[in-house]
Structure formats: structure tokens, C-alpha cells
Amino acid sequence: MLEVTSVMWHYSAMEREKTDMVGKALWLLEALGDHPDGVQLAELARRGGFPLSTAHRLAASLVRDGFAEFDEATRRYRLGLKLFTLASRVSSAHGFAGAALPILQELATTTREAALMSVLEGQNQRYVHYVKGPQQVNVIGEPGRLGPLHNTSMGKVLIAFAPKEVRQRLIDTLPLDATGPNTITQRDEFAEQISLVRRRGYAIADQEHETGIRAIGVPVLGEDRNAIAAISVASPVFRLSVDDLIDLAPILTDAARRLAVLLPYRAA
Numbered sequence: 001m002l003e004v005t006s007v008m009w010h011y012s013a014m015e016r017e018k019t020d021m022v023g024k025a026l027w028l029l030e031a032l033g034d035h036p037d038g039v040q041l042a043e044l045a046r047r048g049g050f051p052l053s054t055a056h057r058l059a060a061s062l063v064r065d066g067f068a069e070f071d072e073a074t075r076r077y078r079l080g081l082k083l084f085t086l087a088s089r090v091s092s093a094h095g096f097a098g099a100a101l102p103i104l105q106e107l108a109t110t111t112r113e114a115a116l117m118s119v120l121e122g123q124n125q126r127y128v129h130y131v132k133g134p135q136q137v138n139v140i141g142e143p144g145r146l147g148p149l150h151n152t153s154m155g156k157v158l159i160a161f162a163p164k165e166v167r168q169r170l171i172d173t174l175p176l177d178a179t180g181p182n183t184i185t186q187r188d189e190f191a192e193q194i195s196l197v198r199r200r201g202y203a204i205a206d207q208e209h210e211t212g213i214r215a216i217g218v219p220v221l222g223e224d225r226n227a228i229a230a231i232s233v234a235s236p237v238f239r240l241s242v243d244d245l246i247d248l249a250p251i252l253t254d255a256a257r258r259l260a261v262l263l264p265y266r267a268a
Contacts, residue, residue: 024050024058025058025061027048028044028048028055028058028062029067029068029083031047031048032044032079033079035076035078036078036079037078038076038077038078039076039078040075040076040077041055041059041077044077059077062077062080063077063080065082067082067083099259099262099263100128100129100229100262100263101129101131103255103258103259104117104131104231105131106255107131107231107251107252108131108132108133108233111133111248111251112133112134113138113139113233113234113235113239114130114131114132114133114138114139114140114141114233114234115130115131115232115233116129116130116131116154116215116231116232117129117130117220117229117231118147118154118155118158118229118230118232119158119228120149120158120159120227123149123170123175124146124147125146125147125148125149125152125154125155125158126144126145126146126147127141127142127144127145127146127147128144128229133235135239137239139213139215141234148179148209149174150174150175150176150183150190151177151179151180151183151205151208151209152205152208152215152232153202153203153204153205153215153216153217154215154217154230154232156197156203156205157197157202157203157217157219158219158227158230159171159174159194159197160195160197160198160203160219160227161198162226163226167194171187171190171191172187176190179208179209180207180208180211181211182206182207182208183208184208201218201219201249201253202216202217202246202249202252203216203217203218204216204242204245205217206237207237212236213234213236213237214234214235214236214237214242215232215233215234215235216232216233216245216246216248216249216252217231217252218230218232218249218252218253218256219256220256220259220260220263221256228259228260228263229259229263231252231255231259232252233245233248233252
């Protein structure tokens with residue numbers, strides 16, 4: 001099976017502050033998440049920039065408390081099931097477990113493309129759901145990852161429908177790094193784009209995050225008309241044009257309205 005893997009899910013844990021032991025432990029957990037099959041501690045210590053002895057002490061504590069597991073045969077560490085338990089509780093509390101998934105599955109079936117969902121988290125978005133489309137070539141996503149805002153369809157609607165003060169702060173300060181051939185990198189143009197998204201009620205990302213991927217996103221709005229979350233449909237460029245994506249806007253908007261009834265309010 002041929003797949004188009006979207007790097008929109010990659011987030012560098014090196015950006016986390018590692019100036020104290022708690023910060024180092026949290027960084028280590030996040031780094032372990034990049035290696036579902038396990039990783040040797042020496043590699044993580046090099047990436048984290050702290051002594052191997054420190055990494056061993058932190059890893060031992062994480063294993064002791066069930067947040068990580070250690071394979072004696074391979075000498076590799078990986079995330080423990082305790083994190084799955086905690087993540088499940090968070091997912092349930094925000095209405096992401098069970099409530100949203102059937103609607104996203106229906107969206108993927110109807111559009112025949114990948115369906116995704118995210119929420120605003122600081123200057124990033126956190127991906128909370130991904131449903132693969134029924135076709136062989138798919139955009140691939142990984143729930144739980146942090147992703148950018150400025151160059152994705154969901155990111156742009158999360159900004160456009162954030163509370164006014166949050167929206168303005170993001171427009172003024174968000175890094176506008178060029179990651180794809182069509183990334184908007186000029187502050188004035190980006191501000192105009194967000195205004196357009198807010199007027200239209202949807203956002204298009206046409207190879208803005210990376211070459212070969214297009215997406216359309218819409219907000220899931222709370223009673224205050226601020227975004228609780230965002231959903232999108234993403235496709236390889238050879239299969240859907242921008243006009244094709246715009247034609248899907250009413251389908252996404254209907255799905256978002258149904259999700260708004262199910263999801264509890266989440267402050268930005």
C-alpha cells in the first residue's frame with residue numbers, strides 16, 4: 001500500500017525546557033513517544049543534552065511508577081500503559097473518546113479521504129483524532145502530536161475562531177516558518193488570510209505545510225462562537241483540487257455542528 005505520510009504530526013521535543021528534573025522527565029516521556037518500538041537510553045540522553053546517569057535516574061523512576069517500560073533483552077525503553085490510562089481519561093473528559101469518532105468515521109466514508117480533529121494548545125494544535133480514508137493512498141496522522149497552526153487548515157480555523165485576544169496574539173506573534181511551497185510567511189498576508197477564514201467559515205491549506213497535500217478545515221463552535229475544536233479532510237493533491245475541497249465545506253460544517261452538541265466547552 002502506498003501512503004503519503006504527512007509530517008504535520010512531527011513536533012520536536014527539544015523545544016521543551018529541560019532546566020529542572022521535572023522538565024527533563026517530561027521531555028524524556030515525550031521523546032519516548034517518538035519511539036513506539038523502544039529506544040536505548042544513550043540515544044535519548046544525547047538528544048536531550050544531559051548526562052546518561054541523569055537519564056538512567058529519570059528512566060528508573062518512570063519505569064517504577066508505570067509511565068515507562070524496560071525490555072531487558074533489547075535494553076530499550078518505551079512508554080508504559082499508565083500513560084494510556086491517563087490519556088484515555090483526558091480524552092473522555094474532553095468528549096474525544098467515543099463521541100467524536102463515529103462522526104469522523106462517517107466524514108471519512110462520505111468524502112473518501114482522511115478525517116482529522118485537533119484542538120488549540122498554546123501556539124500549536126494538538127491532534128486528537130484521525131480516521132483513515134477508504135482509498136489506498138492516504139494522508140497519515142497520529143493523534144496526540146502537536147502540530148503547527150499557520151500552515152494547516154485546522155490551525156487557521158482554530159486561530160480565526162479563537163477568542164479575540166487570543167486570535168490577535170497569535171496573528172501578531174506566531175512564527176510563520178516556510179515549510180511548504182505555498183506557506184504564507186508575510187505577517188500582513190497572514191492576517192488577511194485569517195480574516196478571510198473567519199468570514200468564510202472554512203480554511204484551505206494548499207501545499208502550505210508540505211508538498212503534495214491539500215486540506216479543508218472548519219471550526220467546531222461553542223455557544224460563544226469560539227472554536228472548541230477543528231476538523232478537516234486532507235487529500236493528496238492529485239486526487240482533489242482546491243475547488244473539490246471547497247465543495248466539501250457543507251459536509252464538514254454539518255459534521256462540525258453535530259460535534260458541537262457532543263463536545264464540552266474547552267477554553268483556549
